[in-house]
Amino acid sequence: MPMTDAQHAYVDRVATFFTMFGSARAWAEILGWLMICEPAERTQAEIAEDLGLSAGTVSTQLRAHVQLGMVEQVRVRGDRTQRYRLRPGAWFAVMSSELERIRALGDLARAGDGVLPRDRPERVTELGDLADFFAREWPPLLERMTAEREKGTP
Amino acid sequence: MPMTDAQHAYVDRVATFFTMFGSARAWAEILGWLMICEPAERTQAEIAEDLGLSAGTVSTQLRAHVQLGMVEQVRVRGDRTQRYRLRPGAWFAVMSSELERIRALGDLARAGDGVLPRDRPERVTELGDLADFFAREWPPLLERMTAEREKGTP
DNA sequence: GCATGTTTTCAACGATGCCTGAAACAAGTG
DNA sequence: CACTTGTTTCAGGCATCGTTGAAAACATGC
Numbered sequence: 443m444p445m446t447d448a449q450h451a452y453v454d455r456v457a458t459f460f461t462m463f464g465s466a467r468a469w470a471e472i473l474g475w476l477m478i479c480e481p482a483e484r485t486q487a488e489i490a491e492d493l494g495l496s497a498g499t500v501s502t503q504l505r506a507h508v509q510l511g512m513v514e515q516v517r518v519r520g521d522r523t524q525r526y527r528l529r530p531g532a533w534f535a536v537m538s539s540e541l542e543r544i545r546a547l548g549d550l551a552r553a554g555d556g557v558l559p560r561d562r563p564e565r566v567t568e569l570g571d572l573a574d575f576f577a578r579e580w581p582p583l584l585e586r587m588t589a590e591r592e593k594g595t596p
Numbered sequence: 597m598p599m600t601d602a603q604h605a606y607v608d609r610v611a612t613f614f615t616m617f618g619s620a621r622a623w624a625e626i627l628g629w630l631m632i633c634e635p636a637e638r639t640q641a642e643i644a645e646d647l648g649l650s651a652g653t654v655s656t657q658l659r660a661h662v663q664l665g666m667v668e669q670v671r672v673r674g675d676r677t678q679r680y681r682l683r684p685g686a687w688f689a690v691m692s693s694e695l696e697r698i699r700a701l702g703d704l705a706r707a708g709d710g711v712l713p714r715d716r717p718e719r720v721t722e723l724g725d726l727a728d729f730f731a732r733e734w735p736p737l738l739e740r741m742t743a744e745r746e747k748g749t750p
Numbered sequence: 751g752c753a754t755g756t757t758t759t760c761a762a763c764g765a766t767g768c769c770t771g772a773a774a775c776a777a778g779t780g
Numbered sequence: 781c782a783c784t785t786g787t788t789t790c791a792g793g794c795a796t797c798g799t800t801g802a803a804a805a806c807a808t809g810c
Contacts, residue, residue: 452711459704464618466798474685477723478708482716486757496800501758503798522808523756530716533723535732548614555630557606562636562684568745569687570630575744576691583733590720618766641786650770655788657768676778677786 445492450480453493468495469503476513476528483516483525509537534591541580548573599646600670607647622649622693623657630667630682635677638668665689688745695734 456474461467471493476484479492489502504526507513514529529535544583551570558566599607610628616623616673625647630638632741633646644654656734661667668683683689 445709448711454604455707456704459700468799477719478713480715481721482712482713487755497757499799499802500761505758512652522754524807527714530718531722532719533726537726541637544611550610553609554606557600557632559632559633559634559636562682564684565631565636565682565686568685571745572687572691575741579737579740583737585730586733588626588704589727591725622769639786650769651787653769659788707762707809 445475449475451476464505466503467538468493468499469506470480471495471526472500472507473512476526481526485523485525487523489526506564512540530563531562534587537587541577541584544573544580548577603629606632620660622647622653623660625649626654626657626661627666627682630661630680637672637681639677639679640676640700657730664714686743691741692738695731698727698730698734701741702731708736 448468453471453474454491456477457467457470460470460473472489472495474488475493476482484492486497486500486504489495489504492495495517504513508515508526512529512535516525516527520526548570550572551566554566607625607722608626611621611624614624614627624644626649629643629647630636633709640648640651640654640658644651645647647654658667662669662680666683666686666689667680670679670681672679702724705720705727708720
């Protein structure tokens, strides 16, 4: 099943968006296509065919998606080909994992304790306070997010 | 005033952290150094000297910082040299500007309305709901952040 | 086991982007 | 006006990374 013009346009929109933040073009196209392809599960060969990418590129970039937790493999018994799909709740998972990066920022700030400048030490401490604040606020925020989500899909 | 070993180590720590997310090495080193240098205001020539970077590199990467709003120029009257410093509240400003990116994600999701897949349309709509949620939650979160900040520095 | 189609790996090419060094430019000072 | 100091620009070198194409490795149904 070939892509319609509208589908192609959307994949391009998504790809343009994420490449602006430094993503590889193929990585972003695969993401966009997995958001709207039908059915939602696709093989590597199909993705390569649909998007006009080489098998090697699809293999590499798809693995990047899997490692990031955005995409998962689905095994269909009776069929030897591996299928891939956007992981249910993928977008929420991304937001959840943000907490780790917040903590890392906090660690970075605390690592500066030994070299705190006398002049405007808040250049460092501000970052620590900020990380602490978000580390505190993030879990309840995620809970509200989950509640909202389950309200939408009961 | 040359850097101490500890200062050098911290600049390296910061640089390593941000280059992991795709930043240029010099960009990240300048950021780390502007966090702890003394005094907080430095000229391009000083930064180049301190970090062992070429004048051209400092000019380019420093401008990137200025355009991102992390660094600002300070004019000292009677002195013809431009001085640069980490902008007060720089870290908070970064978090505030996050709202724009959230909105952009929401737009991206809504752009998919025309190509919503019948099979698991939540692959697209979930992203929209998420963006809406954060667009709603972000301003009050920022307010709490500001309140917290002013409590620390009255 | 064998055959078939799928997936991974890897060398090579190409593009992109960082960094430098030098030259041009600006701006005060003697 | 030269001199000094500071900043910007830009061509070129270098390294990195994405992509391809093909071959090797793999997995599964027969």
